[in-house]
Amino acid sequence: MTQTSEATAAGTESGPALPSRPGRIHRAWFVAAVTFVTIIGAxxxxxxxxxxxxxxxxxxxxxxxxxxxxxxVNLALYGLTAPFAAALMDRFGIRRVVAVALLVIALGSGATVWMTAPWQLLLCWGLLVGLGSGSMALAFAATVTNRWFTQRRGLVTGILTAASASGQLIFLPLLSWMITSQRDWRPAAVTVSLAALAVVPFVWLLLRDHPADVGLKPYGATEFVVKPPPVPGAARRAVTVLFSAVRTGPFWLLAGTFAICGASTNGLIQTHFVPAAHDHGMPITAAASLLAVIGVFDVIGTVASGWFTDRFEPRRLLAVYYALRGVSLLFLPMLLAPGVHPPMIFFIVFYGLDWVATVPPTLALCREQYGEDSAIVFGWVLASHQVGAALVAFLGGVARDAFGSYDVVWYASGALCAAAALMALVIRRRPVRPAPAVAGAPA
Structure with a gap:
């Protein structure tokens, strides 16, 4: 049977292969749109x-x-769950895993309204929301991108990464207004729970696991791709891929740089910027609005980074991003004040453009180095991102209790970003393997 007839037969098994029509929008873009909305809600x-x-x-x-x-704990589980979630998506499908994850997030967030002790915060927000969010992490975006696209992967990765910032843009002003106007944090927690629940029907009705499910080729592919069979032993595969990856130098460099990325974003700015600004007399609503502005420019910066990643060397992009981020953090202690002034706005815009611009080139390097296992490897790299975020989320609070300010945390994070820039530059290129010789081919 010829390759064409095999593809046709495979397409018939999963549904008839649909002919491409001039000007028709590929189904992959609709799947990306549903994924975008899902990540916004989560x-x-x-x-x-x-x-x-x-x-x-x-x-x-x-x-x-x-x-x-x-x-x-929430941030650490967000990262540590991701590689197992990527393997579970290979076993049970994207739709099922994401729907269950959203339900777990809704349960954990909603249950916090009855808590009275720190261990309950640890259980609800740390454990439940951490596990659910880990299954909704960037490994979800990586899996969708790898399955549905062979072209424009950098751009799509940037768009899906920006979805998280868009959610922040939508919800931060609303949640901060709820907390300050009603002098109660519980309505905000309920809103988070309802937002996660609202996305579940969209996931279940509109998301599809693979292009072959609707008889299509991935976007940009020249041949039909057969849907792979479910992969048993999801946990075992995630661990096996990890053991294979840790024997390579690029994994440690990627994990190290991404740990610093998490430390300087989720762990530092997202967790501690509002209370740090409040320490200097800035109202909570004003500080939360500044974080929302970071979300606006994060969308622009991440999409642009995806576009750049399709065209430029990802190692150099990472070095530039981390170096600029480190410099900006060194100036932040001098910018915090009771009011919002132009230098602070410049910092917010600049930091927003650089917030998760690191994701598209990091994911591109994972694809270059680890091929078909790249989504799971990226899940482990993302785990390091969240471990870095978790450490700074905890140590930042400890430093504030001990020193009465966050200054030492800003300076230490700036120095770490400089180290990450150097680490990105020394990631080696994967050697190109020559194509196997074909019997009878001319020498």
């Missing part, structure tokens, strides 16, 4: 932790280190 929970530090401290008397510890 991103609501990521907007809340930084807003809860002061209200929980005032209501329950819990220290910032205690609250930061629960947030750090």
């Amino acid at each position: 991103a609501a929970f990521r907007s809340l932790p930084g807003l809860l530090i002061d209200p929980l401290n005032e209501e329950f008397g819990w220290s910032r280190g205690t609250i930061g510890g629960a947030v750090s």
